[in-house]
Amino acid sequence: MPTVSVQxxxxxIGAALAAITAGRPRVGGVGSFVGLVRxxxxxxSLTIEHYPGMTERSLHRIAxxxxxxxxxxxxxxxxxxxxxxxxxxxxxxxxAATHRGEALAATEFLIDWLKTDAPxxxxxxxxxxxxxVEPRQTDETAKNRWG
Amino acid sequence: xxxxxxxxxxxxxxxxxxxxxxKIGLAEEEIELPAGLRTLGAxxxxxxxxxxxxxxxxxxxxxxxxxxxxxxxxxxxxxxAFFPPTTGG
Numbered sequence: 001m002p003t004v005s006v007q008x009x010x011x012x013i014g015a016a017l018a019a020i021t022a023g024r025p026r027v028g029g030v031g032s033f034v035g036l037v038r039x040x041x042x043x044x045s046l047t048i049e050h051y052p053g054m055t056e057r058s059l060h061r062i063a064x065x066x067x068x069x070x071x072x073x074x075x076x077x078x079x080x081x082x083x084x085x086x087x088x089x090x091x092x093x094x095x096a097a098t099h100r101g102e103a104l105a106a107t108e109f110l111i112d113w114l115k116t117d118a119p120x121x122x123x124x125x126x127x128x129x130x131x132x133v134e135p136r137q138t139d140e141t142a143k144n145r146w147g
Numbered sequence: 148x149x150x151x152x153x154x155x156x157x158x159x160x161x162x163x164x165x166x167x168x169x170k171i172g173l174a175e176e177e178i179e180l181p182a183g184l185r186t187l188g189a190x191x192x193x194x195x196x197x198x199x200x201x202x203x204x205x206x207x208x209x210x211x212x213x214x215x216x217x218x219x220x221x222x223x224x225x226x227x228a229f230f231p232p233t234t235g236g
Contacts, residue, residue: 051228057212118236
């Protein structure tokens with residue numbers, strides 16, 4: 001049963017890793033991805049907006065899709081919202097499986113899909129003003145390679 | 148003509164997010180569905196008269212919290228949303 005969370009507060013990677021492996025001796029590997037606010041020259045902070053309700057529904061859909069495509073034991077998706085500073089963690093993806101191949105492939109799939117199929121929007125607060133982050137074509141390309 | 152009771156009005160709740168919300172100047176509104184309007188695409192065209200940002204092809208739509216294309220059938224009581232491409236992760 002995937003764990004999904006949309007939250008303002010930071011996440012504890014160690015606690016999330018412990019939770020996904022606890023009492024599961026069949027877990028042989030956990031793939032992980034942590035996204036951070038990248039430091040850019042004029043970036044002061046980043047505000048992440050989302051669509052409450054649809055966001056959680058989308059994350060569950062993405063996690064369930066990964067669970068059907070790979071032989072996974074469980075998935076964790078945590079995404080922060082609100083205002084974050086350079087260096088702050090934004091997103092955590094964990095995929096637990098018996099073997100590393102499934103865990104790593106599913107992790108990559110999950111972050112690729114999360115970028116295009118979950119309703120989050122980033123606004124950058126720069127020293128010269130605010131602006132909405134534009135989607136990158138490479139994000140769509142990354143998602144589409146999974147078919 | 149007598150006013151209908153509020154529960155009888157064929158209305159949908161329309162939500163706007165991110166840059167679309169800012170350009171429109173509203174986070175949400177209640178829209179009475181014009182007679183014969185059946186699809187998300189038709190609602191979008193109807194609203195684009197007042198909110199030109201909805202004419203931008205990149206803007207995406209959702210019906211009842213699911214991504215939805217222009218041919219998706221809508222009905223009274225639905226929760227509709229319009230927003231720019233997502234940039235999470």
